[in-house]
Amino acid sequence: MNTRKLVQQLVVIAGVGIFYSLIFSCAPHYSxxxxxxxVLVKEKVDLIRGKRIGILSNRTAISSDGKHIVNVLTAIPEVTVTTLINLEYGKQTERTDSVKAQIDSTTGIATYILHCNSRKLPSEMLQNVDALIFDLQDIGVRFSNDLRVMILAMEATANKGIEFIVLDRPNPLTGAIVEGPVLQPEFKSPLGLLSIPIRHGMTMGELALYINGEELLPHGLKAKLTVVPAKNWRRMQWFDKTGLQWVEVPSHTPTLEATLLFPGLHLLEGTNITVGGKPDQVYNCIGASWIDKELLFKKLKSYHLYGVSFAPVLFTPPKIFQITQSLNSQTEQCQGLSIKVTDRNVFRSVSCAVYLLSSIHQLYPNKIQFTHKFDLLVGNDTVRRSLIANVKPRRIIASWERELNYFKSIRKKYLLYN
Structure with missing residues (x-):
C-alpha cells in the first residue's frame, strides 16, 4: 500500500471517529x-442528629453503593437508631405483626416485624422514637403494599406527634406516565386507600406530600413530614437508567419489565383468568384451561396495540401464582398468550389489560368471571360493567381520561422532580 492511500484511509478513520464523538457529545448527559x-447522610444529617431514630424499611433500603440503611445510619456519630421495623411479605396467616421487640445484642436496636397487610402500625413500635424514617423502593402502582404501609405510618406518627421522614427514591416506571382510572371513594379498601390512578407517576415522597397537602389522613390528621428527595433523578428516567441497584422482595415483581406489566395484569387477580410465567418472568403470560390460544391471539392481533407483542402459549402456573382464595387458582395447563413489551415508552399496561379482558369476554362470555376484588383493584365498577356490555375497549379507556386529567392538575404542586 502506497503512502498516499494510507494517508487517505487514516483521514477517513479519523473522520468517522470525529463523527461519532460529536454524536455522543450531543447525547443527553445525566449526573x-x-x-x-x-442525600440525608451527605447533606441533611442534622435532621436526625441527637434524636431517637426509628426506621421502617425492607431490604430495598440501600444506598447508592449497596449498603443497607441500618448499617449506614449506625455508622454516623451522634445518630442513635433505637428501633427497626422490618416490613414482611407473604400470607397473613404465616406471619403476624410482632409487637414484642427482638433486641440486637450488639447495637441495642429493638427490631419489630410489620406485615404488609397490617391494618395499622402498632403504637408499641414507636414508644422509643422521636423521628421515624420511611425508606422503601415502591413500584409506582396504587395497590402497592408499600404505599398502604406508608399511609399507616403517617397516621401512626401523626397520632403520637412523631416526626415522619421519607427518604425518597425514583419511581421505577418513570414519573412522566400516568394511566388508569382514578379510584372512586366508595371503592376504597386495603387494595387502594387513595383516589389516584392505578399508575400514578409519583414517588413515595411526592405521594406523602400529596397526602398531607390534600389532608387525606383520617380525622384531619397531618404528619410532621419531611421529604428528603433523591438527587439528579428526572421524571422521564426508567429505573434501569438510574445506575441504582434493583433489589427484589417477595411481594414485588423480579424485573423491571414485570413491574411494567403489573399495573394492568394484576387486575386479572379479580377474575378467573390465570396470570403466570416462569419464576423470573412474573406477569409475562395469561390464560385459562378453557381459552383457545389461537383464537385469542387472532383477536388481540387485530387491535394492533402499540408497544407490545403477543404469542400463543401453553403454560402451567407455578405454585407461587396458585392463590387459593382467588378464582384464578388453576393448576392444570392453561392456553393463553405470552406478553412482551416492545416499546415501554408507548406501552400502557392498564389499557392492554382492558383489551385483553374485552377480547376474552367477547370470545367466552359464559366462561369469564369477575369478583368484587376486580372492582376494588380498578377503583370503580364502571369498567367491569362496560366489559360485560361489550363496550369497545377504546371507549372504556376514554371514560377515565377526564378524571385522570383532573388528578394530573392537582398533583402538579407536589412534584419534586423535572
Missing part, C-alpha cells in the same frame, strides 16, 4: 443519581 438515603 449520577443518589437516593434520599445518600
Amino acid at each position: 449520577p443519581i443518589f437516593p434520599g438515603l445518600d
